[in-house]
Amino acid sequence: MAGPVSGDTEAQYAGDPSSKPGGWITFPFMMATLLGMSITSFGWVLNLIVFLIEEFNIKSIAAAQISNIVNGCLSMLPLVAAILADSFFGNILVISASTFISLTGILLLTLVASLDFLKPTPCETGSNLCQSPSEFQLGILYTALVLVTIGAGGTRFTLASAGANQYDKPKDQGSFFNWYFLTLYAGAITGATAIVYTQDNASWKLGFGLCAAANFVSFVVFVCGKRLYKHEKPMGSPFKSLISVVVAATVKRKAAISSKEEDYHQGLAKTSPAMPSKSYGFLNRAALKTEDGGSVNNIWRVCSVQEVEDFKAILRLLPLWVAIIFVSTPMVMQTSLMVLQALVTDRALGPHFKVPAGSLQVIIMTSASTFIIINNWLVYPIYQKLTGKRLTPLQKVGIGQVLTILSMAVSAVVEAKRLKTVENGHPMSVLWLNTATSLTSLVIGVSFYLSTALISLLQRTTKWLPNDINKGRVDNVYWVLVVAGVLNFGYFLVCSWFYTYRNLQGDNEQHPKDVST
The missing domain is CATH 1.20.1250.20 (MFS general substrate transporter like domains)
Structure with a gap:
């Protein structure tokens, strides 16, 4: 879901019903933001192993392991960003904060590459004796990596969700996703070729500096288009309903499972099944309407049959x-x-x-x-x-x-x-x-x-x-x-x-x- 509407924007559209936010007018802002962030994230992460080996004298296998940890976080953080956006802040605010966090991190990484006291002395040619980075140097490096990882993870897929939310017609949403992936790969290939080549053949300072410039443009462009975006209020994360099924089934673990449809909470879904399936039968208690099970409005005591079946599908x-x-x-x-x-x-x-x-x-x-x-x-x-x-x-x-x-x-x-x-x-x-x-x-x-x-x-x-x-x-x-x-x-x-x-x-x-x- 997209973020809540700010007060001034909400008043603007309330005063002029014909003025509708969102639509294709937001497209260039979304694509420019995505392109810049893709160039930034792929530009530093794809050459991270080489940077650690050449600039921080880190052994090759250790550098590969650090890179794996960073990439693991990059792959898992979008899930955290989605939960924060859906449940609390909305996509627009999460994207704005993430692009700024990423900008802070890439600027710090550029400083690390520029200032000699922030990295160990380079190894002498042909020598196996290299100075290891100090705890202070590693601390600054890891801080920069944490910031750019959080920033990249917070924008990569929330941008897709926020962009699709700007359109009412499925056809327009489909067209947006086509452009989204095309732009994502264009940015990735640019980062993997032009940026990485600059780092290897010109300087790390210039390479990271170009990433910072791309990140800065993304941040400015996205913020400038904020008044044009369609803002939708957070509706809650689906993970909340999954957890509620476990809690409700556990609370009513001693209740007898019924074979009558009227004993199960159907919820608001029109296509919800009347009876829960027999598989994973212990979870069916989550949808039971019992006298001591609490009100049907309490999701931690009574879930719908559809929510129970969704959880079973995950299992x-x-x-x-x-x-x-x-x-x-x-x-x-x-x-x-x-x-x-x-x-x-x-x-x-x-x-x-x-x-x-x-x-x-x-x-x-x-x-x-x-x-x-x-x-x-x-x-x-x-x-x-x-x-x-x-x-x-x-x-x-x-x-x-x-x-x-x-x-x-x-x-x-x-x-x-x-x-x-x-x-x-x-x-x-x-x-x-x-x-x-x-x-x-x-x-x-x-x-x-x-x-x-x-x-x-x-x-x-x-x-x-x-x-x-x-x-x-x-x-x-x-x-x-x-x-x-x-x-x-x-x-x-x-x-x-x-x-x-x-x-x-x-x-x-x-x-x-x-x-x-």
Whole structure:
């Protein structure tokens, strides 16, 4: 939901009923804000590993772990921002505050890159003895990273929600989302190429300074358009209703479950089922209207049947989410290790151009977008025409898991070949890493933390991940991920076999073996 209307704006529209906020007049403000914030966030995060290694003398594996933690927060903070926007402040206020917080953080990061006393003395060429950053220097660095992470996480998807709220017609909302993702990827690619190249070949100060300039423009533009936006009052987060189901069912845990429709609270939803389903029957007590259960207006004592069924739908998805999290962990590990591999490869393309290590991650963005387009417009329609059936969402996820396993196998072979070139004294061309990353796609925030834990475990139990990966066996790490991926795929197949699809039109449950719809 969007934020509440400010007093002056509310009075303005109350005095002139024909004057309606929102609509396409807000489009340039939203897109300019999104473009600037995308350039900013991708501009600093994609090259973070290189920055930590080169400017803070942090060991390569430790830098990859820090990057994983930051990326994990970037992936999970939008959920926090959504709860704050829906329940308390509205999207407009959350976006305004987030862009300002991000601006503060990127300015601090620019200062860190500019002032020598805020970072350790650079390592001498050819020396293994490097000065470690002090606690003060790390404190300033981590403060900057926290601020820019909060700012990026608070705007990335709230901008999508706020922008869609400006339109009344679904067609206009669909057009907005098309432009939203196009602008998001345009900003991401700009950050991954132009900004990262500037950081590597000009200076970190200029690179972060350009990010700060883009962030500043985003903040100013968004605030300037504030009077034009459609402001909607916060309506509450859906997570509140999910929690209320657990609380209400627990409070009435001793109540007898009824088989009569009139004993259950229906709520206001016209399409709400009359009776709760039999699965997870202990949750049905949440919708029971008991004498000691409290008023139906007390959500912590009585929930609607629809709310109970929504919570059950979440529970049915949990096993599949676990499988997706575990399949995403290899992908995020591959993303981090790819940067470390790129740093020790020959990245020269011709005599005058050297590919920045951080820019290789743009391959993931472009390949993901390409595969989505090819699958939706070519592969899936051909499959449906040949078989007469549509692929279910779980079947599509399964295909993605197979591609991820193949990607890990390719990465293992590529790394083994790269190590042989190191022994021969001829570094492998960076173009070999394209092949290995073209099958990867989007990641899940939790996977970054699992990736960090797995890297730590491998460091403690094997010699495969030393700080100098030329002396390690990253290819063995990829083979471990291949085996883990195969086991996870088996688990995913079991979960998919028992999963019950829900017919949204008739709100009836579909047989788990029926995958024709």
